[in-house]
Amino acid sequence: MAIQTITWMSAFLCLAQVFSMPMPSQREKCVFSFFQGGHFPLECLQENVFMAFPATSFATSGNTLHGHFGAAKAIYETLKNIDTLFGTDELPTMWDQQKLEYFQNIIYRQIEESECMSSVDTSDYPIRAEGLKTYFGNIAAVLKEKNFSYCAWEVVRKELLYTLEFILKHTSDMLILYPSPRCDFM
DSSP: OOOHHHHHHHHHHHHHHHHTOOOOOOOHHHHHHHHHHSSSSGGGGOOOOOOOOGGGGGGGOTTTTHHHHHHHHHHHHHHHHHHTTTTSSSTTTSOOHHHHHHHHHHHHHHHHTTGGGGOOOTTTTHHHHHHHHHHHHHHHHHHHTTTTTTTHHHHHHHHHHHHHHHHHHHSHHHHSSSSSSSSTTT
């Protein structure tokens, strides 16, 4: 009897773990559809550059609320940086303009919905912010250095796809704790 109970409990816990895995929302799928317009263009391979990604800016510091707020503010700042990058008139005309516009609208809405994160103050945020500042400064420098060329924008698209995928993969526990970016938990 005890073995049967343990077996059923184990099966239940296993299924609960599987079914609680975060699934990409329709919004996330639409964001990625803009970025996943195919492989990195062959004609741009010589333009591709390495940029050190600031993974520590998104660290949640265990399971503490303080760590989650710091990471959430880093995500908010990342979205603002993405919005700034795409706020130029120098965007490639070769991209699907409808997908680009939809992407920009999603980013803008996410910023608006989580604006209260700008007032969150965590002791570790200056370190997080410095990593983000350097990363997005490097991205902006590549665009400027390469005169906002199509290939420079493809490098940016590749980097931002990695950034957004990293955020979704490594902060999914935050998304479960705080499924809405709204600040009703504050």
